[in-house]
Amino acid sequence: MEHLIDIQGLKYRYQTAQQETLAISEFRVEKGESIFLYGPSGSGKTTLLEILAGILKPQKGVVKILGQDLSAKSETERDQFRGEHLGYIFQNFNLIPYLSVRENIELPIRLSARRRSRIDFGKLENIISDICDRLGILSVLDRRVTELSIGQQQRVAVARALVGQPDLILADEPTSSLDMDHREKFLNLLFDLCKQYGASLLFVSHDRSIQHMFSRTVFLSDINKITP
Amino acid sequence: MVFLNLALKSLKNRMYTSLLTVLAIALSVVLLLAVERARRAAEDGFTQTISQTDLIVGARTGPVELILYTVFNIGNASHNISYTTYQEIKKHPAVEWTIPYSLGDGHHGFRVVGTNLDFFNHYRFRGNSKIELAEGKVFSGLWDVVVGADVAKKLKYKIGDKIVVAHGVTRTEGVHKHDDKPFTIVGLMAATGTALDQSLYVSLEAIEGLHKEPQDEHHGEDDHDHNHHEESQIKIESVTAFFLRTKSRIETLQLQREINTYKDEPLLAIIPGVTLNELWRSLSYLENVLKVISWLVVGIGFMAMLIALTTSLNERRREMAILRAIGGSTQQILFLLIFESTLLTLSGVTLGILVSMAVITVMRPWLEVEFGFYLVGSAFSRSEMIYLAFILLAGVLVGFIPALRAQKISLKDGLSVNT
DSSP, X not given: OOOSEEEEEEEEOOTTOSSOSEEEEEEEEOTTOEEEEEOOTTSSHHHHHHHHTTSSOOSEEEEEETTEEGGGSOHHHHHHHHHHHEEXXXXXXXXXXXXXXXXXXXXXXXXXXXXXXXXXXXXXXXXXXHHHHHHTOGGGTTSBGGGSOHXXXXXXXXXXHHTTOOSEEEEESTTTTSOHHHHHHHHHHHHHXXXXXXXXXXXXESOGGGGGGSSEEEEHHHHBOOOO | OHHHHHHHHHHHHTHHHHHHHHHHHHHHHHHHHHHXXXXXXXXXXXXXXXXSOOEEEEESSOHHHHHHHHHSOOSOOSSOEEHHHHHHHHTSTTEEEEEEEEEEEEETTEEEEEEOTHHHHHOEETTTEEOOEEEEOOOOSTTEEEEOHHHHHXXXXXXXXXXXXXXXSOOOTTSOBOTTOOEEEEEEEOOOSSGGGGEEEEEHHHHHHHTSOOOTTXXXXXXXXXXXXXXXXOOOOEESEEEEEESSTHHHHHHHHHHHTXXXXXXXXXXXXXXXXXXXXXXXXXXXXXHHHHHHHHHHHHHHHHHHHHHHXXXXXXXXXXXXXXXXXXXXXXXXXXXXXXXXXXHHHHHHXXXXXXXXXXXXXXXXXXXXXXXXXXXXXXXXHHHHHHHHHHHHHHHHHHHXXXXXXXXXHTTOOOO
């Protein structure tokens, strides 16, 4: 069976660094899973996400997503792959400040022709309305993102990651600025939406209080065997 | 479409620096166009100072000297031509008209020129422009004087004023003045933008008469008696030079040869257009200096754009990272940045063109009246079009520098720019 993520013998070292940041001999994620990837700050969580997103290229090893080997692809091919299959949610949501909420959400569709081909482009309006309705941000669609509250910005970031029905959502500590109450509400909504849109979720965080909500928890220190 | 939207909104978000960049480019375009325009106007103004005159004839001297003291009021003739010779050449069958031109006297640093009515009838400059009178009429009596526009303006002369002329063109008091022979201003010439504006015009007889000793019937400057019998007594002996038009251009060269080999006295006939072009070419270093300066300004305009784009890159690292993370390729980011710099250059050039057109429209009458600076010819010459195209191209190329840097940055930073 084809795995969603299949990492074999991965090694990554930053150019200026003395030793490797990541050395993962094996790591697999299946379709439909929601993974909580735990690691303290500076343990290489974001590096792993960037490798999975095809932005960084490992020096060694095989990184397969949906059966396609990212490490064998050119930069352009990785860009295309990311545009087509992945959704990324940042720690600080990272919305484009000078665009409206709607424009931010549409951006992945407009930037990637392949992402566009995954949806009925004529119904983009409806698709966005549906997602935003679920996220409770329908009323702010035409506002500037800078006018929104933190909670609203976060949900815009989720909508942006989900539009075009990606196979995998990579989330980099998007809940770190929320209080406990909002955190759980937000995660429940995220799980619901991932299920509805058929996306798997890889969620990295150093906050273990939410790990019980995920289908599986992975400690980065368990899979990352750096030999000093 | 997505790029236009992104680029426009991103630029709008950085309104202040974007505007400054556009302004810097616009200013350099304005300057380049202005210098180019001024250069062309100067060249045209120079070579068109006199037109339709086929030959200028004077005593034998250098061609440049001849054109300087006839057309530009610079320097003096060492010899005159006898009036008989002038009359003889005037009667030549190839000659259509002539304008006699006698120099010698000065008035507060301006030159007094003796001529006749042919001057007002035939003299042409800048194509087909003829001498117009702003006020009054042309001279008819011996003591009548018509003054050029600059003279009238500088010395605040009006019709009816009495003036006195002196020998030479210096302003010092020591020069012998013809205080006993007051002239009356009968006409004020309209500005021509040529050296014509800086002279006073009297009849040939007046110039000749000035050099004769006062007769008994003259009693100083209170004598307003412009009696005509006096005029007939004066016999014109010489003229300094004369302008000549042939009946057909083909005869010009033949006539020039004939005059240059005139048996009775040594003469020189020059074709003014040829000599003016030679003179202008000898001034071409000035033109090159202007060109170099304006290109330096354009270079600085692009430096400003480069600086503005590069500094804004730092603020925009996060933007780049986001675009990459949500599926934008490095090529798309490269394209976006080049698109932005192209947009900035295009707006700058457009603004520059509009401003220079507006400035020219507004300033044209003032330049013509105040400086005799005529912006002739089409608004945009071929060379200006080429310059503008070059600026656009350079703008796009300059955009590559920050764009390529951005690509490096976005790879190095990955998605980790979190601030």
